[in-house]
Structures are given as C-alpha cells and as structure tokens.
Amino acid sequence: MADFLLRSILIGVGATVIFDLWGLFLKRAFGLGGANWAPVGRWFCHLTGGxxxxxxxxxxxxxxxxxxxxWIFHYLVGILFAAILLxxxxxxxxxxxxxxxxxxVGLVTVGAGWFLLQPGMGAGIAASRRPNANQIRILNILGHIVFGLGLYVTALLIR
Incomplete structure (x- = not known):
C-alpha cells in the first residue's frame, strides 16, 4: 500500500507539472491565458459547505x-488520477x-472538468456557457492528452 501511495504521489505530481508546463508553453507561444486556480480554489472551498x-x-x-x-486541489486531483491509473x-x-x-486515463479525466468542475463553477457542461466553448474543449482535450503523456513519462522515470 505504501508503494501504491508513493507511486500515486510521484506520478500524479510529475504529470501535473508537465500539464502546467504545457499551459506555460501555450501562454508564451500563443498568448493564451494561463490557468487561474483561484476560482477553482473558491469552488473547492465551497465544497466543504456542501x-x-x-x-x-x-x-x-x-x-x-x-x-x-x-493549486493544492489541482495537484491533489493529479495524484488521484494517477492512483486511478495504478x-x-x-x-x-x-x-x-x-x-x-x-x-x-488522460482522455477520460476530461469528463471530470466537463461534467463536474465547469458546471460547478457556472460555465455549463463542457463550458457550454462560455463564448469560446469550442476552444476551451479543444484545449481541455489537448491538456489531458499532455497529462496522460505526463503520467507515462513520470512512470517511466520512477520505475
């Protein structure tokens, strides 16, 4: 069990770092807005009140x-997804x-954002309430593919 937890943490953190580096690349190369984890943190904190x-x-x-x-929630979710993979x-x-x-796993986890996080924050299912919903969806899919690659690369590095 300790090995499972340690691998979940290492693989999840590694994959999430790679995901974040992807976001930084998109911001610098294409001027796309970087992730703002404050609204996610607000949503996460409201979960404690139901x-x-x-x-x-x-x-x-x-x-x-x-x-x-x-940020903590973001990395905890990465660890959870790594645990699911394992x-x-x-x-x-x-x-x-x-x-x-x-x-x-990377592709399937897009569903968590589309059907829980985005509706939970008021963006609608798969960002349907946003004017740039299709762009958001494409970036979600690409980001989760990168996350999946991050899971793989990190697993290779720690094996």
Whole structure:
C-alpha cells in the first residue's frame, strides 16, 4: 500500500507539472491565458459547505487563500488520477509502463472538468456557457492528452 501511495504521489505530481508546463508553453507561444486556480480554489472551498454548483463562481463569497487552495486541489486531483491509473492497470504496469493506459486515463479525466468542475463553477457542461466553448474543449482535450503523456513519462522515470 505504501508503494501504491508513493507511486500515486510521484506520478500524479510529475504529470501535473508537465500539464502546467504545457499551459506555460501555450501562454508564451500563443498568448493564451494561463490557468487561474483561484476560482477553482473558491469552488473547492465551497465544497466543504456542501455547495457544488454555482451560477457564477466569481459571484460566490470568496475565501482567504483560495489561490493556494486551487493549486493544492489541482495537484491533489493529479495524484488521484494517477492512483486511478495504478488501480486499473495490471500489477506489473508500474515497473514496465506502456503508453495506452495513461493516455486513456488522460482522455477520460476530461469528463471530470466537463461534467463536474465547469458546471460547478457556472460555465455549463463542457463550458457550454462560455463564448469560446469550442476552444476551451479543444484545449481541455489537448491538456489531458499532455497529462496522460505526463503520467507515462513520470512512470517511466520512477520505475
């Protein structure tokens, strides 16, 4: 169990760092806005009070340190997704990682953003309430493919 937890943490953090580097690349190369984890932190903090869905997270009461909470939540989710990957792959996968399982997990986890986080923050299912919904969806898919690649690369590095 300790090995599972350690691998989940290392692979999840590594993949999330790679995801964040991808976002930094997009920002610098194409001028796309970087991730703002403060609204996610606000949403996460409201979960503790049982509030999941908001009409607009920007209008919800703020919390102290919500940016830090957003970053922590972001990395915890990366660790959770790595744990899911390790739980659904055959026992020897961590010692001899293959590419397809982490790519599948990366793509499947887009659903968490589309059907929980984005509606929860008031953006609608798959950002349907945003004027640039298709751009957001494409970037979500690309980002989660990068995250899946990050799961794979990190698993290779720590095997």
């Amino acid at each position: 509030k999941v869905f908001h009409d607009d997270i920007a209008q919800a009461p703020p919390f102290a340190h919500e940016l830090a909470a957003g 739980a659904v792959t055959p026992p020897g996968w961590a010692q001899q990682p293959t590419l397809m399982p982490p790519l599948i």
